[in-house]
Amino acid sequence: MMPLVQQAKACALCSLRRHASQVVVSNDVWDARIVIVGEAPGPVEDRRGEPFVGPSGQYLRQALQSHEIGPAHITNTCLCYPPGCRTPTRYEILCCKRWLHWQIDMIKPDVIVAVGGTALRGLCGKGGIVRLRGKILESEDVRGRAYRVFPILHPAAALRREEWKELFERDIARLGDL
Numbered sequence: 001m002m003p004l005v006q007q008a009k010a011c012a013l014c015s016l017r018r019h020a021s022q023v024v025v026s027n028d029v030w031d032a033r034i035v036i037v038g039e040a041p042g043p044v045e046d047r048r049g050e051p052f053v054g055p056s057g058q059y060l061r062q063a064l065q066s067h068e069i070g071p072a073h074i075t076n077t078c079l080c081y082p083p084g085c086r087t088p089t090r091y092e093i094l095c096c097k098r099w100l101h102w103q104i105d106m107i108k109p110d111v112i113v114a115v116g117g118t119a120l121r122g123l124c125g126k127g128g129i130v131r132l133r134g135k136i137l138e139s140e141d142v143r144g145r146a147y148r149v150f151p152i153l154h155p156a157a158a159l160r161r162e163e164w165k166e167l168f169e170r171d172i173a174r175l176g177d178l
């Protein structure tokens with residue numbers, strides 16, 4: 001596992017690496033039953049080298065903790081910070097898919113949480129996060145093994161709009177039952 005972490009950290013397959021301080025690979029919870037997949041590191045994550053440690057990440061982590069969900073392996077669809085926090089392109093998502101699927105293959109989780117539209121696109125190849133959030137979808141890994149995907153709104157979006165915050169918290173509560 002560690003050589004793969006090192007390989008991921010050395011990846012420069014797409015142009016995101018040129019602007020990022022480092023490749024942000026979670027190096028901790030490899031025996032988790034849940035994998036949480038966000039969009040990409042933000043500026044705080046880029047600096048610290050840990051996923052979901054900025055303001056919206058802390059909100060997500062607190063929500064998981066308050067429902068006693070975890071331990072979870074937390075990662076992103078793209079492992080490098082996109083300049084100006086822009087949305088990763090289709091090409092960048094495709095380039096980084098190898099690392100996402102490697103993590104899924106290592107962990108073989110019961111459920112993968114797609115946090116926001118980019119993660120939904122990366123995991124299931126489809127858009128429509130507002131319509132699909134809270135539903136259980138199926139996708140498959142590179143070996144053709146099926147896995148369950150549970151899409152939720154991104155915590156950054158939830159922090160912007162009260163109605164989205166309610167949906168976000170409702171979905172996190174439901175995740176505890178899956």
Ligand code: SF4
Pocket residue numbers: 008011012013014015016017023078079080092095096097099
């Ligand atoms: S975003 Fe992913 S594919 Fe692109 S350089 Fe970073 S680790 Fe490699």
